[in-house]
Amino acid sequence: MTKISIMTMVFGGLLEDGSLTDAAMFDRLEQMGFDGVELPSGYLLSDPKRLKNYAARLADSPLHVTCIDAGCNFIGPDEPSRSKGVDALHGAIEIAWGLECPLVLAAGSHLSGDISPDDGRRMTIEGLRACLPAARQADVTLAIEDFGVAPTLQCAAEDCLDILNALPELAFVFDTGNFYFRGEDPLANLDLLGERTRHVHLKDWVKSDKPDIADVAGAPLGTGLIPNEELVRRFLELGHVANFSLEVGAPGDRIEAARQDFQTLLRWIEN
DSSP states (O other): OOEEEEEGGGGHHHHHHTSSOHHHHHHHHHHHTOOEEEEEHHHHHSSTTHHHHHHHHHHTSSOEEEEEEEEOOOOOSSHHHHHHHHHHHHHHHHHHHHTTOOEEEEEOOOOOTTOOHHHHHHHHHHHHHHHHHHHHHHTOEEEEEOOTTSTTTTTSHHHHHHHHHHOTTOEEEEETTGGGGGTOOHHHHHHHHGGGEEEEEEOOEEEOSSOSBTTEEEOOTTSSSSOHHHHHHHHHHHOOOOEEEEOOOOSSOHHHHHHHHHHHHHHHHHO
């Protein structure tokens, strides 16, 4: 049965300024009916007690950890800089193993200096390959996504496929909103990437004079430019995506936005 989770990074500002506690966040998500949470490794490691507290809280929760988001950059001018990305991904794999999470998303690589996109993808492949033995040992699947923050590196479908084809063990996280930054149709890209897709990020965009990124801002699911309802239907027909994860971006109260997006997605799944 398809599950619904949420990327807890969307509450990052509220958690950092103390207006929302970790415990209250979990309570609210459970009350809304979420099946799982997708957790950022950097936040878990930023406080020595946090990872232990999360493990204890989730042990008694109906929420499952569906994905660990590893912030890691494999691209750099020398081996020491590139090895930092490998170390970060190894750390995320260890977190996933401890929380019984089956998937780790490696995201964050970006070009710098005069490094070309082709060389950047080669470095990304090398970094991911270096982490595969640890992932196998932990029974964790590594994944990449269409990463909109680095549109010329790893956002277009063909660029993602270059990395996926080099590493057959790798899975794909299909972010419905990020192909926008390469001017690509996510429905068309589903045909290219659907078979490798293990996990789906759902977000929506509207054109804005005060954009969050490029020329768009976040919007409630189903109200913007991205054909999310049709994408959800197509993924349900494929039948092998176990989890949809909300990347809530609508303005205003973030908890209420999460509730609205959850209800919208649940309606699509049930219909």
